[in-house]
Amino acid sequence: MNTTKYFEALHQRPDRTDIEEEWIETVARYPLKEATQQDGRIRRWGLIPEASNRYLRVILLPDGETVHNAFFDRRFTP
Template identity: 60%
Template structure:
């Protein structure tokens, strides 16, 4: 999985360390919802049943392959 230096740093935070690579990859490949930001970055959300159905938001660079950020989005509703 390709990722930015920013993601590597942010992932060390306690609230992000529990996010599994498998969940990120699942979100990238089979999102429940997708939106494109004005800067070209791609936001994808996926419901993660293993985390009580919370939605994981993964932000990708415009190439669609490089992870820039990943976190559980408390405000997202589908």
């Protein structure tokens, strides 16, 4: 999985260490929903049953492969 330095720094925060790389890869490959931001970055959401059925948002760079951010999105509604 390709990541940015920004992601590597954020993934070390205590509130993000419980997000498994497998979940990030799954959401990136098989999103429930996808949207493109004005800057070209791609937002993808997926349901993570193992995390109390929370929705994970994964932000990819415009290449569609490099992970820039990943977090549980409390405001997402399918």
